[in-house]
Amino acid sequence: MADDTFCDVEKMVNDGLHSMVLAIGYKVGIVTVIMDSVEPCTAEEISIKANLNKRYVEEWLICMTAKGVVKIDDGKYYFPNKKQIREAAFISTMLPIFAECFPNLENVMKNKTENKGYPFSQKALVWEGQYKELSSFHDVTWLEYNIKPVINAYFIDRKINAETFNILDFGCGYGKLAFSLAKTYSNGLIWGVDIDEVAIDACRNKAQKTSCSNVFFEKIVGNMPDFWKDKHDKFDIIIMSDVLHDLPDPNTIMANFRIILKPGGYVITFDPPVYSDHKKNVGYKDAIEFMPYSLFTCLPNSMSQKPAIGHGIGWGFEDKLKYIESQGFQVLALDGEDVKFPKWRIVFKKSV
């Protein structure tokens, strides 16, 4: 019987090599020059505009033309599909960041006696922030589908019409979500917190520059001991976007959430919806797309400190649901959705 999940491994490896070529082209500016040119360009024109050595530019163009990423007509080069290439070329720049993880990853994989890992690198976090800015993640339309129905359900559930309300974006990174929330909900006060100081500084600078007065950023240490002290019953909504599966000590964080959430407050977590049952991931788009990030960054981060729980994206949806309930929360079915069906968003509140 033919196996339709068979992977052409040779092609996969060759595609990986071409992705590296795309990544260097993006880094040195060739991709942007071709992208921004209204008309197709010669190699010489591209090398002048990108301020690069012409011979290297030619080699890059031969490589990408052979693969079909770049098209050639009358000795002039262009992209056939600019929209797709802009985002894909940016994503390819994660490859050298993965490559830099190799020595650390080798070490922790060889440690059979203890679960060890390493925190997100600065480069990986900057990449994530830039990716969010470039993509439609966390923009106004995204909020409309992913956050607004939850906030509406929360107010209906609590039978209140809040004049103002407090949202915590836990693990906010470079802050696109926090800023979008602040812009959309002028009657909301938004707190973004993260353990990464550089990201928090960047968010604060942006808040100052944009005169955004309803968003606040705070660096937290470890499992937020200082942050939560004066914030009992403070938050209506807590959001974790791409964070829960990364945490080395989620039990302590979830216990703190129970303290800082208002009675009846909601938590929203977003994680790639990979199955916990490995067999179901065979050929499954989201597992194929997101698992490489987990091996190089998410899983090591969730093993970077004790108790080094080691969730990562491969933890999966079914086990995450059981975990949330084991921590004293009740998973909510909004608009009658099937809570057992894997999806990015899970909404929950304290069990009574």
Ligand SMILES: C[S@@+](CC[C@H](N)C(=O)[O-])C[C@H]1O[C@@H](n2cnc3c(N)ncnc32)[C@H](O)[C@@H]1O
């Ligand atoms: C994958 S990034 C997601 C960033 C952002 N939420 C987004 O969606 O773009 C994970 C974030 O969680 C933060 N993080 C990891 N462990 C944390 C902890 N114990 N407390 C707070 N933030 C943490 C990281 O610094 C990083 O910014």
